[in-house]
Amino acid sequence: MNIEIDKITMENIVKEGWIWKKGEHLRNWRLRYYILLENGQFLGYKKNPNDHFVKSPLNCFNVKKCEILEMNGNKQFIFVLKCFQQNSQVERIFSLSNENDRKEWIHALQRISQNKLITFEQQSNKVTLQNFEYIQVLGRGTFGKVMLCREKSSQQLFAIKLVKKEIIRSKQQLNRTLTENRILKRINHPFLISLKYSFQTPNHLCFVMDYINGGELFFHLRRFTKFTEEKARFYTAEIVSALSYLHDLSIIYRDVKSENILLDKDGHIKLVDFGLCREKLHCGHKSKSFCGTPEYMAPEVIRRIGYGREVDWWSTGVFLYEMLCGVLPFFHNNYNNLFSLILLQHPKIPKYISAEAKDLLKGLLRKNPQHRLGFGSTGTQNIKNHPFFNPINWFDLDKKKVVPPFVPQIDNEEDTKYFDLVVACESTSFTPPLHSPLGKEDDEMLFGRFSFKDKRE
Numbered sequence: 327m328n329i330e331i332d333k334i335t336m337e338n339i340v341k342e343g344w345i346w347k348k349g350e351h352l353r354n355w356r357l358r359y360y361i362l363l364e365n366g367q368f369l370g371y372k373k374n375p376n377d378h379f380v381k382s383p384l385n386c387f388n389v390k391k392c393e394i395l396e397m398n399g400n401k402q403f404i405f406v407l408k409c410f411q412q413n414s415q416v417e418r419i420f421s422l423s424n425e426n427d428r429k430e431w432i433h434a435l436q437r438i439s440q441n442k443l444i445t446f447e448q449q450s451n452k453v454t455l456q457n458f459e460y461i462q463v464l465g466r467g468t469f470g471k472v473m474l475c476r477e478k479s480s481q482q483l484f485a486i487k488l489v490k491k492e493i494i495r496s497k498q499q500l501n502r503t504l505t506e507n508r509i510l511k512r513i514n515h516p517f518l519i520s521l522k523y524s525f526q527t528p529n530h531l532c533f534v535m536d537y538i539n540g541g542e543l544f545f546h547l548r549r550f551t552k553f554t555e556e557k558a559r560f561y562t563a564e565i566v567s568a569l570s571y572l573h574d575l576s577i578i579y580r581d582v583k584s585e586n587i588l589l590d591k592d593g594h595i596k597l598v599d600f601g602l603c604r605e606k607l608h609c610g611h612k613s614k615s616f617c618g619t620p621e622y623m624a625p626e627v628i629r630r631i632g633y634g635r636e637v638d639w640w641s642t643g644v645f646l647y648e649m650l651c652g653v654l655p656f657f658h659n660n661y662n663n664l665f666s667l668i669l670l671q672h673p674k675i676p677k678y679i680s681a682e683a684k685d686l687l688k689g690l691l692r693k694n695p696q697h698r699l700g701f702g703s704t705g706t707q708n709i710k711n712h713p714f715f716n717p718i719n720w721f722d723l724d725k726k727k728v729v730p731p732f733v734p735q736i737d738n739e740e741d742t743k744y745f746d747l748v749v750a751c752e753s754t755s756f757t758p759p760l761h762s763p764l765g766k767e768d769d770e771m772l773f774g775r776f777s778f779k780d781k782r783e
């Protein structure tokens with residue numbers, strides 16, 4: 327095959343695994359190992375090329391702008407791809423052994439097939455605020471609010487995050503929202519929130535996401551004060567999995583904290599809030615911006631000496647400490663004093679904490695990022711191999727096969743009992759801007775290509 331195949335790296339693999347493919351001439355099913363790359367190449371191998379030194383694939387499809395059709399035949403869980411092979415359009419039939427696997431593949435293929443930015447004008451049925459009924463406020467953040475809403479056409483519930491343009495302008499936080507939009511469009515992971523649409527109005531930028539009804543881990547932790555080691559292990563493992571996925575995409579998250587971690591209806595975590603993420607930070611590269619939530623900030627952020635992905639492992643350590651001990655490892659009402667504690671103090675680890683948990687906490691909370699557990703190219707693996715995580719099967723974890731220690735009791739789909747009552751009582755109205763809305767030109771220049779529509783069903 328004389329097609330140029332992109333170098334396969336951790337960064338550009340979107341998804342890989344075994345799929346049954348129907349032969350074009352002999353119409354029998356063959357099991358092939360497929361690798362989907364960020365550039366749209368969908369490569370099929372006889373053997374897993376990671377384990378064998380196979381270089382050229384048997385198939386090389388291009389799935390940018392492909393059409394995907396889901397169907398059920400005598401072999402269940404089929405999908406048909408209308409895609410390109412070299413310059414000609416072909417139709418190929420694939421099959422998975424279960425619905426979940428098929429969903430995940432279709433999801434990944436759809437994301438790549440529509441990777442091209444969809445501008446507002448190109449959307450055939452434009453999404454507006456009028457498409458939704460607003461039910462209740464779920465959360466209030468720095469730049470606006472998140473509300474529970476129902477899409478009128480589908481009657482489906484969503485969470486909508488509304489960010490006021492005037493606020494992000496005056497706080498010079500434009501980048502934060504644009505980064506969040508870019509990342510939400512890009513990610514696809516069981517423990518990260520997924521975006522349905524993003525669109526803008528003259529006054530707001532809007533993100534429509536799946537509604538995650540189990541509430542913030544902050545809410546649950548406040549109720550129980552602390553968690554058992556088993557419970558903390560489960561949540562930490564899912565966080566490690568989500569963060570390592572982001573790191574593999576050269577994204578650092580920078581805002582691990584209990585308010586940004588939600589529980590879904592089955593008790594698995596969903597990380598939300600990608601505004602503080604830093605993109606294109608490859609392993610070994612450094613960022614200098616001073617950001618994060620003070621209590622969770624790593625010493626190297628405070629020192630402003632440049633930092634990398636290890637800051638996420640530090641804040642994971644802070645959060646694990648909080649779950650196990652019921653208090654933050656570093657706390658002071660005055661930020662300068664808090665920062666001194668983070669730089670100098672070694673947190674006390676109570677006697678009831680097991681030796682494994684204690685060792686993990688010490689490893690994650692090492693002040694020097696180069697000595698911290700999680701440092702370097704094998705860092706994530708070192709965390710996953712830590713004895714505290716011995717009971718965790720990481721492969722099953724990513725497939726959501728590890729049974730959550732707590733399942734939220736959801737009475738009906740609109741149930742919001744796990745959200746803060748004080749916030750919930752706020753009005754769902756949209757307050758008009760204090761200043762007059764922007765001129766059209768200005769608006770297009772700043773927020774021009776914001777819109778996105780997820781084509782998943």
Ligand SMILES: Nc1ncnc2c1ncn2[C@@H]1O[C@H](COP(=O)(O)OP(=O)(O)O)[C@@H](O)[C@H]1O
Nearest residue numbers: 464465467468472485535536537538585598599
């Ligand atoms: N998809 C969602 N489902 C349910 N609640 C959500 C969702 N997204 C956000 N929230 C709630 O809204 C709060 C604020 O959202 P977040 O994205 O963290 O905004 P901010 O950037 O302002 O912190 C979250 O802490 C959470 O309580």
Ligand SMILES: [Mg+2]
Nearest residue numbers: 467585586599
């Ligand atoms: Mg937040």
